[in-house]
Amino acid sequence: MKKIAMIGVALCATLSFLLAQTPKKPAGSQSSVTRGKKVYEQYCLTCHQVDGSGVPHLNPPLIKTSFVLGDKGKLIQVILKGMQASEPIDDEYYSNNMPPHNFLKDQEIADVLTYVRRNFGNKASAVTTADVKTARAKN
Amino acid sequence: MKTNVVLLGCLSLLSASCLADNGDSSAIHRSAGADQANAGLKLPAGFKAQVVAENLGAARHIAVTPLGDIYVKIQSSKPGKAIAVLHPTGSGKPDAVKTFGTYRGTGMVIKDHYLYTSSDEDVYRYQLNDKFEVMHPDQPEKIVTGLINRHQHESKSIALDNAGNIYVNIGAYSNSCQQQDRAKGSKGIPGCPILDSAAGIWQFKADKLNQTYGDGVRYATGLRNVVGLDWNTAQNQLFVMQHGRDGLFDMFPEYYDLQQGNELPAECMYALKKGDNAGWPYIYYDGIQHKKMLSPEYGGDGKKTGGADAIDPVVAFPAHMAPNGLLFYTGNQFPERYKNGAFIAFHGSWNRQKGQKGYYVVFVPFKDGKPSGNWEVFADNFTGVENIQSPGQAQHRPCGLAQGPDGALYVTDDVKGTVYKISYSGK
Numbered sequence: 001m002k003k004i005a006m007i008g009v010a011l012c013a014t015l016s017f018l019l020a021q022t023p024k025k026p027a028g029s030q031s032s033v034t035r036g037k038k039v040y041e042q043y044c045l046t047c048h049q050v051d052g053s054g055v056p057h058l059n060p061p062l063i064k065t066s067f068v069l070g071d072k073g074k075l076i077q078v079i080l081k082g083m084q085a086s087e088p089i090d091d092e093y094y095s096n097n098m099p100p101h102n103f104l105k106d107q108e109i110a111d112v113l114t115y116v117r118r119n120f121g122n123k124a125s126a127v128t129t130a131d132v133k134t135a136r137a138k139n
Numbered sequence: 140m141k142t143n144v145v146l147l148g149c150l151s152l153l154s155a156s157c158l159a160d161n162g163d164s165s166a167i168h169r170s171a172g173a174d175q176a177n178a179g180l181k182l183p184a185g186f187k188a189q190v191v192a193e194n195l196g197a198a199r200h201i202a203v204t205p206l207g208d209i210y211v212k213i214q215s216s217k218p219g220k221a222i223a224v225l226h227p228t229g230s231g232k233p234d235a236v237k238t239f240g241t242y243r244g245t246g247m248v249i250k251d252h253y254l255y256t257s258s259d260e261d262v263y264r265y266q267l268n269d270k271f272e273v274m275h276p277d278q279p280e281k282i283v284t285g286l287i288n289r290h291q292h293e294s295k296s297i298a299l300d301n302a303g304n305i306y307v308n309i310g311a312y313s314n315s316c317q318q319q320d321r322a323k324g325s326k327g328i329p330g331c332p333i334l335d336s337a338a339g340i341w342q343f344k345a346d347k348l349n350q351t352y353g354d355g356v357r358y359a360t361g362l363r364n365v366v367g368l369d370w371n372t373a374q375n376q377l378f379v380m381q382h383g384r385d386g387l388f389d390m391f392p393e394y395y396d397l398q399q400g401n402e403l404p405a406e407c408m409y410a411l412k413k414g415d416n417a418g419w420p421y422i423y424y425d426g427i428q429h430k431k432m433l434s435p436e437y438g439g440d441g442k443k444t445g446g447a448d449a450i451d452p453v454v455a456f457p458a459h460m461a462p463n464g465l466l467f468y469t470g471n472q473f474p475e476r477y478k479n480g481a482f483i484a485f486h487g488s489w490n491r492q493k494g495q496k497g498y499y500v501v502f503v504p505f506k507d508g509k510p511s512g513n514w515e516v517f518a519d520n521f522t523g524v525e526n527i528q529s530p531g532q533a534q535h536r537p538c539g540l541a542q543g544p545d546g547a548l549y550v551t552d553d554v555k556g557t558v559y560k561i562s563y564s565g566k
Contacts, residue, residue: 043323046389046490053531055489056554057197057214061531084320086290095290099322 029114029126036115039108043101044116052120058096060089063120072113072127076135079109106132178559179535181519185474185565188518189231191549195223195556200247200296200464200539201549202254204271211551211558212247212256212539213238222247222256224273231560239276245366246297246307247539250345255305257295259288262307262343283307283343285351287336291320292364298377300370305345306377307355310364311338315384315436316420323390327436331420334360338419340368340379340411361416361449362409366486367465367540373479374508377411378453380462380483384423385490387435394441401491402427406460407452408481410508418449426455454481454510459488460497463538467505470546473563480504482517484537484550489530498522500537500550518561521552 040048047059054061062068067075067089082100086093101109106129117124177188197214204210209225221240225233246257254265254273263279282305286295292310299305311333317325331338336352339360343350358377367380388400395403405426409417418424422431422445431446433439456462464484468477480503487498500518504511523534530536535552543549548561 043389046386046492049489049529049531051529051531053529055530058489082319082322093290095293097291097320099319099325103323 029118032111032114032126033118035108036111036113037119039104039112040115043104044112047096047098052116054094055096057092058094059098060092060094061120062116062122064122065090068116068122069124072125072131073135073138075113076109076127076132077139079104079113080136080139106136178557179520179523180559180561182561183517186561186563188559188561190557191227191232191560192223192225192236192558193555195236195558196220197553198223198538198551198556198558199245199294199553201541201551201558202247202249203541203543203549204249204267205544206271207544208271209233209541209549209558210247210249210254210273212245213556214243214245214553216241216243221258222276225558239273240279245294245539248297248299250299253345255282255297255299255345257297257307259293259295260284260286262286262295262297262305264345280348282345282348283350283355286341287312292337292382294364294366296366296368298368298370299345300377301372301375303345305343306358306368306370307341307343308362308365308368308379309337309339309341310366310382311419313420314363314386315434317436321386321390325390325436327420327434333420338362338364340365340377342413356413358413359409359411359415359417361418361421363419366461366463367483369465369467369481371410371467371479371508372469373467373505374410376508378465378467378481379409379411380465381407381409381417381419382461383407383458384419384434385459387423387441389490391435391441394435394439397492399441401493402458404432404458405452405455406458406462406485407456408454408462408465408483408503409450410453411450415450416448417452418446422446422449424452424455426457429455454503454514456483456485456501456514457496459491461486461488464500464540464550466540466542466548468542468548470542470548472546473548476504477502479506481510482540482548483514484540486536486538486553487522487527487530487533493528495527495530498527498533498536500540518550518559 052062080102083098109132110127110129113127178190180188199212202210211223218241224237242258244258248255252267262283265273265279289312291312296308316331319325340358341355342358343355364382365379383404387395404423421437425432433443433445463486466482485497488495501514502517503514521535538553539551541549550559
């Protein structure tokens with residue numbers, strides 16, 4: 001009887017140990033997308049809109065633009081430094097300014113860009129915290 | 140802080156459902172009430188709308204000659220496409236559209252025998268012949284030059300008085316004069332330097348060439364950006380519509396919740412006298428409390444009032460609706476209550492969350508130079524969709540207004556370049 005209880009406790013301990021371990025595995029890009037969506041809603045949605053379509057002539061869309069689908073380093077810099085260039089983006093001018101978002105954590109930037117690159121009709125690879133670290137180190 | 144967290148939670152939930160909706164194109168319904176006979180617009184009884192032109196490009200402000208020809212300023216830098224000229228035939232529709240000029244810009248006014256237009260840096264005028272046709276489309280006189288254009292709020296909208304002056308809006312190249320434009324929590328620059336060369340209305344002579352800042356007068360200041368403005372001839376006074384500031388919730392969530400961010404500040408109509416200050420960037424107008432409030436960039440917290448030296452608005456409209464056209468109606472075609480009242484074209488909001496607002500033409504009745512009743516929606520359904528979530532969904536966005544010689548009201552749309560003519564028949 002005592003033995004069974006012991007085994008039970010041991011089993012429980014192993015189980016809860018295993019349970020506690022599984023969610024702590026390195027975050028897959030699916031959960032990155034889920035978290036990125038939250039970041040998007042809080043910091044990007046007003047300007048780039050709920051569907052990523054932007055505001056005509058004011059804020060650019062995040063749908064298949066050369067920035068969104070292009071070089072990750074360049075894309076990360078847009079988030080870190082913002083954009084006030086008023087240079088044409090895919091042949092369109094946008095009159096608003098984008099403020100820097102360098103206050104976001106590496107993880108948040110990786111998440112939001114992964115979300116953007118996997119949504120609004122975009123299909124591009126995930127952005128990792130390592131990518132963000134590398135980009136930040138260049139500044 | 141706790142409420143903020145809860146609110147943010149709610150926000151992400153709600154936006155999540157918006158996102159879901161938007162992926163599904165069936166979420167964009169054609170509005171049921173739209174009457175195709177009225178070009179899809181919803182109007183008060185007795186009014187009819189007709190499409191005079193379509194596909195002109197980004198049709199901004201508009202002017203109609205005493206003989207009924209229509210001039211439309213197109214926001215385009217394409218060679219020869221700055222101004223569209225329509226000469227309506229018997230059916231009311233023009234046979235062909237002619238264009239001339241090469242510069243972006245919004246302003247378009249006819250005064251006596253001149254057509255006045257603006258790019259985003261300069262003001263031009265073109266002499267008209269006895270049929271009110273532009274005589275030298277390739278040789279405008281440049282009357283004002285070198286106005287600041289830093290791309291944000293760049294429209295140099297114009298109005299003329301009856302004493303030979305032209306009034307030019309020079310919008311602030313900033314949201315609220317922060318150290319870092321639109322950055323979360325960024326403070327306001329003390330003694331905002333933008334006010335020296337922008338964020339106001341400048342007065343110039345209508346007939347003098349090559350004037351710039353030194354030749355003009357800063358007629359009124361503390362106006363963030365004015366796109367719609369008109370000289371009220373009954374009152375002999377300039378009236379303007381200000382685009383109010385953005386981002387109270389986005390940038391200062393410690394003082395404002397999402398709802399307040401959506402509903403503040405009011406879009407304001409001001410009646411200006413020389414030397415007036417409307418208070419930007421130090422204050423904004425809270426249309427719910429009817430108070431001038433200290434901006435959070437300058438020490439405000441959503442509760443402190445400010446702006447003892449700033450004028451009060453004549454009318455306060457809901458936030459973020461972007462008034463792009465203002466016209467005081469002086470015609471005889473519409474019923475008596477419209478006489479001397481104000482029509483305002485609201486381009487429609489983008490920085491509300493969970494549903495946008497505006498995208499219509501409203502009317503405010505006036506008596507003795509003051510509003511004599513509440514504002515009301517006059518022409519609606521420009522977007523062609525219900526519950527618009529994002530401006531990109533709008534099929535049309537009202538922008539410019541003009542009155543025809545017969546007293547009809549013209550409205551431009553800068554999405555598809557439609558020109559609407561709204562007439563009253565009583566039927």
